[in-house]
Amino acid sequence: MRRIMLLMALLLPIHAYCLHLKPGFDKEEYIELLKIANLQHIDISYFDTSKLPAPAHSKLAYRSPVMGLENIWDLWMMDGNTGVISVRGTTASQVSWLANFYAAMVPATGQLKLDNNYTFTYSLSDNPRAAVHVGWLLAMGYLSRDILPRVDSCYKAGIRDFIITGHSQGAGISFLLTSYLYDLQAKGRIPADIRLKTYCSAAPKPGNLYYAYSYEHTTSGGWAYTVVNSADWVPETPVSVQTVNDLNTTNAFKMAPKLIKQQKFPKNLVMRHIYNRLSKPSLRAQRNYEKYLGRMVSKMVKKQLKEFEAPGYFKSDNYVRTGNTIVLYADSEYFKKYPDNTSNIWMHHFIGPYLYLARQL
DSSP: OHHHHHHHHHHOOGGGGSOOOOSSOOHHHHHHHHHHHHHHHTTOTTOOOTTSOOOSSEEEEEEOOOBTTTBOEEEEEETTTEEEEEEOOOOSSHHHHHHHHOOOEEESEEEEEEETTEEEEEEOOSOTTOEEEHHHHHHHHHHHHHHHHHHHHHHHTTOOEEEEEEETHHHHHHHHHHHHHHHHHHTTSSOTTOEEEEEEESOOOOBOHHHHHHHHHHTTTTOEEEEEETTOSGGGOSOOBOOGGGSOSSOHHHHHHHHHHHSOTTHHHHHHHHHHHHHHHHHHHHHHHHIIIIIIHHHHHHHHSTTOBOOOOOSOBOOBOOSSEEEEOOOHHHHHHSOOOTTOTTTTTSHHHHHHHHHHO
16 A cells, blocks of 8 residues: 555656546547556457557556456556546456346345455445446445555545546446445545546446436536447447336326226226236346346356355346447448458457547547
C-alpha cells in the first residue's frame, strides 16, 4: 500500500488537487480508455490487439492479482489527477467464461458467501424488484475487496476523481461496481467528495428493468455511458425472457384472469386458452433459465470456488440494455473494413473496431 501511495505522489502534478472530471460523453476520454482496455486484453488469444496504440495520457499504477473467476482490475492514473479503475473482460479460459454463463438473476440487494471468511454484502438499488446477473456480481464482490483499499490510498494522495471502465465482461462488472460505490458513498463509507464517472464499453446487459431504472437515476447528469457497436452481438446478451410477472404492479395483465372469468361461455374458455398460450411459454422459459444458468452452472462455479455458496435466485430474467447509450453506428464504410465473418464471432467485438468507430464520432 505504501508503494502505491508513493507512486501516486510521483505521478501527481501540482494541479492534481483540483477536480478534473466533467459530466458528458468525452470522445477523447473514451478513446484513451479503449487503449487502456487493450493492454488488459493483449495476452488474450481471440483479441488481436497488439497493433493498437498505447494510452497517451495514462500510466499504470497497479495491477491486481487474479481472483474470483479469473478476474483482474488495473489502476491507471490519467493526466496525473484521475484514477482509472479498469476491469478486464472475458479471457479464453473456461473459468472466465463461467462468470458469463452463470446468468441467473439475484436481488440487487443482499449477500453472497464467497468463501468461509468473506460474505459480500451489497446494495445496488433501493428498488426491491431490481435484480442483477449473479456471475458478474460474484466477480465484482471479489474485485471490490481489492479496489476499496486502493481508492482509499489514492484519496489520501489527493485523488478525488475516478473513472470506472471495462470492455465486454469488464463492462458488465463495471455497471455493478458503479452502483456499489455510489451506495457506499451514500452511506458515508467512502468520502462524499469522490467523483465517479463510468464508461461501459461493448457492454452486455447487467440486470432487469428495475435495476436499469435505479442505475440510470443514480448516474444521471452525464456521469455514466454505455458504448456499443451496432454490429456487435455481445450487447444483445444475456438473452432476455420477459414474463407477465416482470411488469409494474399496476398493469392490465393483472386484471386479465378476472376479466376472462367474467366473460360468458364459451368466450371465457377461448380467451383463457389464448392467455395461457401467450403467458405460459415465457414463464416456463424463465424456470429453465434459472435451472440451467443458475443451479446447474453454480455447481461448476463451486468446483472453482470451493467455499462459495449458491444464493437463492430472483424469479426474473428480463435483461435490458442499461445506461445512457452511445451508439457507434456500423455503416457501409465500416463493413468494408470489418465485414461480417461467421467464422470469427468476435469480429465486431474487438477493441479495434470500437476504436475505429469512436474516431468517427
